[in-house]
Amino acid sequence: MEANHPLDAYSQIVSGVAERLTPKVASLRVPRQGSRGGTGESLGSAVVFTGDGFLLTNAHVVGQANGGTAAFSDGTSLPFRVVGADPLSDLAVLRANGQTPPPAELGEADRLVVGQLVVAVGNPLGLAGSVTAGVVSALGRSLPARGRVIEDVIQTDAALNPGNSGGALADADARVVGINTAVAGVGLGMAVPVNDTTRRIIAALMKDGRVRRAYLGLAMTPGPVPAAWRERLGRKTGLLVAQVVAGGPADRRPAALRGRQAGRGLPGHPAADVLRGHRAAARDHRHAQRRPGRRHRRAHRARRRLTRPQPNGSRATLSVRHARGGGAGDGRTNRRDGNGRGRPRSYAGLARRP
Secondary structure, three states: OOOOOOOOOHHHHHHHHHHHHHHEEEEEEEEEEOOOOOEEEEEEEEOOOOOOOOEEEEEHHHHHOOOHHHEEOOOOEEEEEEHHHHHHHHEEEEEEEOOOOOOEEEHHHOOOOOOEEEEEEEEEHOOOOOEEEEEEEEEEEEEEOOEEEEEEEEEEEOOOOOOOOEEEEOOOOOOEEEEEEEEEOOOEEEEEEOHHHHHHHHHHHHHHOOOOOOOOOEEEEEEOOHHHHHHHOOOOOOEEEEOOOOHHHHHOOOOOOOOOOOOOOOOOOHHHHHHHHHHHHHHHHHHHOOOOOOOHHHHHEEEEEEEEEOOOOOOOEEEEEEEEEOOOOOOOEEEOOOOEEEEEEOEEEEEEOO
């Protein structure tokens, strides 16, 4: 170890990330209304990501609040308002009223590999500017949380605690590749990835204050296809259905995914095809919303069909279509009106026909 570099290479990376990123991560204080009529306060973190005062955090950190206070490491404390929140991705965009530190650089989580070094910066238990380090333990996880499923999350062994939510998960170059969202256990931290999908969600929240999307209500993880099905399906890997969200589209008939063997998806349709059809239907829905007269074209009209030949020579059709979202409080709302109630969003249902 050279005299002019008293720290080893690992420590140099972690300390360098901490020095560059800590000033750009705020400690949030969000007022909360207690269940018995009392008032309280919740703590969390947020990352400055634009030069004009926009911050990124978790939707569960702000909850139903309209604003709060953001404190930075230089002693600055600024009020903020909630621009928009999306519970299904657990992301929220805030706008600070005042001059914020320079923004953090957003990275690309799709380039992460298992075993890569990551650094978490946040405010666990109200301890501002806390830094922990670890590695990417797994990618592509699904996280069932609060009646919803957060898809494609990053699993890390960097220590996370309450208050880290909304903080930054960064790579060795101090680029934010994830927003810390949950503690699944000792050494099991989860973060929402920063990628193209996340950027579209952030842009929608900044513009409209909400995100319109379809969803299946499935928690899925990558895994091998059972040996008996590999030759028939022509693939070795797929998506394992880990959990069906109670009351979600996939839990309702005619989808009837409940009780099917993990890895099969629907007969003749591996789970990867189901997810691909869901994304295609969501894309059709977005295009429909941009065309004139979108108020008269309901989400349930957008649909996609997937066909696959069966062993007996017939073809099975899987229809992925949109249906109307439920009312406030059913887990599919993401924008508050003047009375604090949520507006329903569209969602996808599944129907299989021979």
